[in-house]
Amino acid sequence: MTYYKGTVKWFNNPKGIGFIEPLPESEYQDILIHYSTIVMDGFKTLKAGEIVKFKFSKGEKGYHTTEVIPEERRKIKETHVHVDSHTSSPQPIAEEDS
Numbered sequence: 105m106t107y108y109k110g111t112v113k114w115f116n117n118p119k120g121i122g123f124i125e126p127l128p129e130s131e132y133q134d135i136l137i138h139y140s141t142i143v144m145d146g147f148k149t150l151k152a153g154e155i156v157k158f159k160f161s162k163g164e165k166g167y168h169t170t171e172v173i174p175e176e177r178r179k180i181k182e183t184h185v186h187v188d189s190h191t192s193s194p195q196p197i198a199e200e201d202s
Contacts, residue, residue, distance in 0.1 A: 107157045107173075110135070115150040122150060124158060124169065135160050136168040143173045150174060 108126055113134060115122030120139035126132045135158070142148040150156065155175040160167050 105159050105170075107159060108132075109155065109157050109175075112137070112150045112152055112154045112156060114152050117149055120148075124156060124172070127155075132160075132167060134167075136166065137172055138168065141169040141172050143171060 110124040110126045113123040113125050115137065122137045123134040124137055125134055137150065137158075139148045141158075142150065150172070157173050157175060158169050159171040160169050162168075
């Protein structure tokens with residue numbers, strides 16, 4: 105399934121819903137976001153104007169997301185450095201995802 109890009113029009117935290125406007129202008133109308141489709145750790149929220157990539161499908165009441173990934177908050181593994189007391193040179197033990 106293809107990822108699309110869009111801008112968050114609005115997102116209501118208490119209700120856990122909002123809408124994405126697909127980019128660039130396309131034949132698709134605004135797409136409903138439910139918080140359960142947001143891919144992130146912790147509290148799942150989005151901000152108006154935020155760029156996201158997403159997958160969607162058509163339901164009985166229109167289009168809705170099946171997966172939403174905020175572009176600015178891509179999941180990055182931390183790079184940890186271990187200093188060996190024998191060599192005193194840093195040794196990477198994890199790398200960032202690209």
